Amino acid sequence: MPFSTQSETGDDQYILVANLDNVRNLSNILKAIHFKDHATCFATKNGIKMTVENAKCMQANAFIQAGIFQEYTIKEDSVVFRINLTVLLDCLTMFGTSALPASSTALRMCYMGYGHPVTLFLEEGGVVTVCKIHTQEPEETLDFDFCSTNVINKIILQSEGLREAFAELDMTSEVLQITMSPDKPYFRLSTFGDAGSAHLDYPKDSDLMEAFHCSQTQTNRYKLSLLKPSTKALALSCKVSIRTDNRGFLSLQYMIRNEDGQICFVEYYCCPDENIDETEL
């Protein structure tokens, strides 16, 4: 508890205080959504949600539940601010990123409220770094209105299955077409690149398939450039849930186990690229 001594004095002024014994439990998960410079941070008593958006048609959320932190105090119902994620990550990894168990960096994160900077105290081996990161006016984030009652198809895969597929995707294709169906081909990923089309099918009874709930055949296309950043989360995750709703919106939920064995989630929403003609299929 490196910060216990100084926490007695000035804590009243902060509306949000979060302590973490291992800063990588936060930095690793934030790296998974780091594809734009800015993020919006929402904190409630349940924990912290960081949101990053791209092109008004995709959104990534990282959830760090209150339980992940060794200490988590919030004095208001909700706290919102916008922050430069690139700067935040540089600060969080100030003492390096190596995962040596001997050297874990402790973090204390404090926020005084609207208009104030986020203050980070990082400590490793007796060396202390204090960072004050300026916050910005929060921007309205997209509401994808992705409601579980509207979900038509849902598949839970072990991430290794999807990792391979994403590593081999034909990046010359502009889109990734996802087909989910109660009948053959069940779950198909297709690309249409310079060298031709590629289809990758997952059988329903594959070992990688943890759950398969498809009620209706759906084929949607998503911009590959928008999905590509999600591979950062995929790389860290152990399971992924792939869902589509009645509008063809895609939700990818990645279950990530951190170094202390706790579970966190990173979620991506993506709009379909276009309505494809039935005849094209």
Added chain:
Amino acid sequence: MRFRAKIVDVSCLSHFSRIVNTISRLAKTCTLRLADDKLYFILSDKVANGGVSMWCELQQGNFFDEFQMEGVSAEHNDIYLEFMPENLSRALKTAQNAKTVKIKLTKKHCPCLTLAVELPSLSASSRIVTHDIPVAVIPRKLWSDFREPSVPDFDVSVYLPALKTMKSVVERMKNLSNYVIIEANRNGEMNLKIETDLVSVTTHFKELGSPPWVFDDATQSSSQDRDPETMAEARVDIRKLQQFLAGQQVNPTKAICNIVSKRIVHFLLLHEDVSLQYFIPALA
């Protein structure tokens, strides 16, 4: 002018390579001074280098099995050569498991340092790789440009913290700012600070201790009667500091930082008989 030397021992060779690697990361071109008992790698402060200077000194006897040199004259028994350390570093890379490395000053189409690397071979005949590294011989009248810098009359002198930690911190800070303020006091505290429109970051190092400098000169004692709490600070180009920390492969047994307030930061790395000094000027 004559120079020939030979390295046989593997550990001497790898130690020498590490030093040359370090130099090559700190300076594009530098001066090699060969003396009877010592070798010097010198980078003198020129505006083109951002005012950075370097002085690295090694005892030839600890590296070379044979070392013969004849300077320009009996009273000036030195050779000064200008060369690109990267060339030497690359040549030494091929010599990693060499049986012997011979270094000679030769006259080919231009003056060269010629490295003859004898590699282990399975057959009776030996394999020899030769590298010619072009050098420029520095005439006697310019030698005075390469005099050993004196230890500045510093305000504060502290031991550096673990270089690995410092390197990691400075590398992140470099992403955030172009300048860093180095400050330290006589209590053995040192801070690295950056401040930009987006963020301010301060890293505090404590209990670093002060090196026991002994001065025979009374004027050098300004640091002695200084308030131990007061910080001496210098704002420097963060890339110069980062280069120095990333480049050094000396694994020093002692690392010291001397600060002349608002003027210069002087780093001194000691590893057995090798000393590396690096000077970064303060910016306004």
